[in-house]
Amino acid sequence: MGVETSEARRLFDRMLWLPATVFVSGVELFAQAMQELAGDEVDDLLSRVTHTLNSDLKNQARSGARGRTERGGLSIEEGDIKMKEKDSKQETLKLVRYKVLFIKRDYEVAFPEREELVADDLSTTDFTAWKIAEFIQRLGEEEVPRQWRRKNYPRDFKGEQTPTIRHLPEEDKKYLRLYYEVLDTYERSKFHHPQKQIAVLEEIRDALRKRRDQNGDGDGEDQHKPGLITLPKTMCLAATINPRESEFGDEFFNFPDFLGQRPAPGGTKLTGWIEFQFSPPVGDKSKFTVNYFVVGTSDMIEWGHGARYRLLRNRAFQNPTPFNAQGKPDPTVKSGGTLNLRTGEVEGMEMHAIFQNTVIAAVDRLNRIPFGFPNDYPPPQLPPEVKLPFPDQPTIFVKARFKTEKGSITGFEFHGETIAPVTLFPFLGLFPPFSFGPDGAFYFANPTDCPEGASPKNCPTDETNPDGLHLPMPAFFHPHFYLVTSAVREVPPSGQAAPCLPGDGVTHGVAAAHGDHLYYMGGIENGTATARVHVFEQKNNRWADGPKMPTAVADAQCALIGKKIYVVGGRTSDGAPSRLLQSLDTVTGKWSILAPAPAAVAGAAVAAVEDKFYVAGGYTNREDEEASFTDRVQIYDPATNS
CATH class of the missing domain: 2.40.160 (Porin)
Structure with a gap:
């Protein structure tokens, strides 16, 4: 048998007089009691109560007085972040200053000091574990101390201007320590129980509406309810x-x-x-x-x-x-x-x-x-x-x-x-x-x-x-x-799968699209640079062989201007970066060798803007050498071949 609407109202009115913790714990039972109510009756009941509580909140805001904030006494016995016994019943915020220390011999360092407001009472062990774990998680953001850089600890920093730690050896994490002190305490604003009650009521309402929709009793509204993440239409x-x-x-x-x-x-x-x-x-x-x-x-x-x-x-x-x-x-x-x-x-x-x-x-x-x-x-x-x-x-x-x-x-x-x-x-x-x-x-x-x-x-x-x-x-x-x-x-759903590149596998090539054709040029094949060109025909969903490049390169960069693809630089078969500029006419299918770039480069970034293309940065070292980079930007103008 269902619960009568009048009984549910009396039950809920009594619950509103309970403390917030008791109220929240009884919400689930109340929701179960209402599951067999008619949809309109449930919405009417919850909307009425929510409106009443919101009105009460506004009245409290107009007539309420500001609370007086006092500084509480501190107790640093055993280092715990707690109030003195006389203040133990009052919720407080603690302003804590702390720093992480590393005490391994010959690598000692104190990391930058931080401050934080802590709302919970924590023991020394809990606070230390929290902050040490937090420090380990952000190693990728922590700048390496100067004395560590000189010793290349904990890794090799060659080529990095502002290196970050990234990782500590497992056996060295035991040398992490935490120093902290509680600077001051502040009275915390009171918890707004009615606001919590409203949030819980709205959650009940949404859950009941969802149950009705799943049972076929809904009004046909969109499947993605407020508060839910919306999935793409194509999934x-x-x-x-x-x-x-x-x-x-x-x-x-x-x-x-x-x-x-x-x-x-x-x-x-x-x-x-x-x-x-x-x-x-x-x-x-x-x-x-x-x-x-x-x-x-x-x-x-x-x-x-x-x-x-x-x-x-x-x-x-x-x-x-x-x-x-x-x-x-x-x-x-x-x-x-x-x-x-x-x-x-x-x-x-x-x-x-x-x-x-x-x-x-x-x-x-x-x-x-x-x-x-x-x-x-x-x-x-x-x-x-x-x-x-x-x-x-x-x-x-x-x-x-x-x-x-x-x-x-x-x-x-x-x-x-x-x-x-x-x-x-x-x-x-x-x-x-x-x-x-x-x-x-x-x-x-x-x-x-x-x-x-x-x-x-x-x-x-x-x-x-x-x-x-x-x-x-x-x-x-x-x-x-x-x-x-x-x-x-969002992307279209997968239809017919595109075939893989033919051959034994090629990587480190460059790609450009023109019309319904995708050109994949050069790269590494069988351990060396290749001059092969693969052309994907979208209409036929197949790969075809394109005209070979004049010179085999890998890690090159390319840009499309008009109907021509320009491939600049890249590593030749000996692993060295080159100054080559090779151009493919997509209409005639013929390659041309154009004016070389001012500087040899591989793996750069390229962008075509209007009728020119820009080559920014890149590697300048051979493949088997230490990585070195350039901040140079090279500009090519097809109109003047320069």
Whole structure:
């Protein structure tokens, strides 16, 4: 039987006399009692009460007196951020000054002082844990202290004008301390119970209306209710990746001792694209999948005894066959999660990546890993018979959220750290048996270069160690993966899938669109620069061979002016940046060599403005050298060929 309307009103009128905490706890029971009321009766009841409470609030605002603020006494016994006993019943704000200290010998430093208003009573342990954790999370924003720069701690800062810390070695986080003092306290404004009651009532009203709509009793209004995130009509979003905030890097654990101190985590800046496919909402939640492809800048890591790994041609993309819950490779497992349309939180986020670069691709006598390492965030559940014999436990976490504005999705952030147990790869069936040494021994690439005079024992090379670097069972990687974008936009739903580029795979080319044709020119193919041109025909949904470039280049830059595509600079087959300017006439299909650029450059930014194009910045170093950049802007005018 339902509850009569008059009884519900009497019940609710009595509840309004209760304290706010009791009122809120009874709201759920009250909502259950009203679920069988007619829709019009519920709306009438809740609208009446909400109007009454709002009127009371206005009257209180007109007649209320200002509260008198007094300074409370402080108690710093045991360092707790609390009031004295005589003030313990009064809510207060504490003004706290604090700074983070790092006390490792020879690296001691006090980070900049901060102040904050704290509303909660916290113990020393709680406040310290809070602020230390907050500090670790913003390492990517903390400028490196001057004394650390001189020692290249905790990583190599070459080429960075204002470097940030980014990461602290796990074993050094124990040296973090917190100093603080409570400067003053202030009386906190009283909690407005009626306002809380109104918010709860409105939430009940929205929930009841939604229930009626789901049961077919609604008035047919839009499916996206006020307060909910609105999904795109096509259910598809896509975006370019922000290279300033997106990064992939690795940290190496339990590698052979002869290499020396473990280096700081690497970090290659990423650029590329990401897309999201949403499923129809169920209640306030919508599942989504993620697909992406990103390429990274060159990176380098250096061990304590000087051995270096130069990581070139970095890229990452969705793993086509990640692990399923049973620990088996499964192509149906996708990256993605569940979006809470009311809160914007992402639940159950998973990211399955393949990471590639020249070091992973290196081949030695017993190192024949295919060109890619899998990384799963969070790490997969391994089969029961496979154990993780690793004494170290680095940080493992997954954080994801959609950024919204006025109910529409505008951006996305993913941050994750995981563990890649590479010495277990031989036993997981990820790669064919010939990828490893005898009895499943795992071998990794030798360092790419060694300091002059280094002992072969401390820095093995392909000549002195042709088998590759043998990693003992406890060795593993600790990768971190950040994807950030603020350029999300709605895109049409996926129809017929476009075919992949033909051949064995090409990267680091340049692309330009003219009409319904997309031109992909040059790049790296089979380990060297290529002159091939691939043309995608949108109408026919196929790739065709285009006219080859006069000179093979990779990491070039291009601009479209009129019906001509201009390809400037890029690295030639020897890895050096060039001054070349090559032009393709899209009508005749013929290439021309034009006046060279004033300065050789690769990987620059290019923009066509009116009848000229501008080449800004870029790399000036060879591919196997330390990265160096230019701030030069070069301008080309086709009218004068200069």
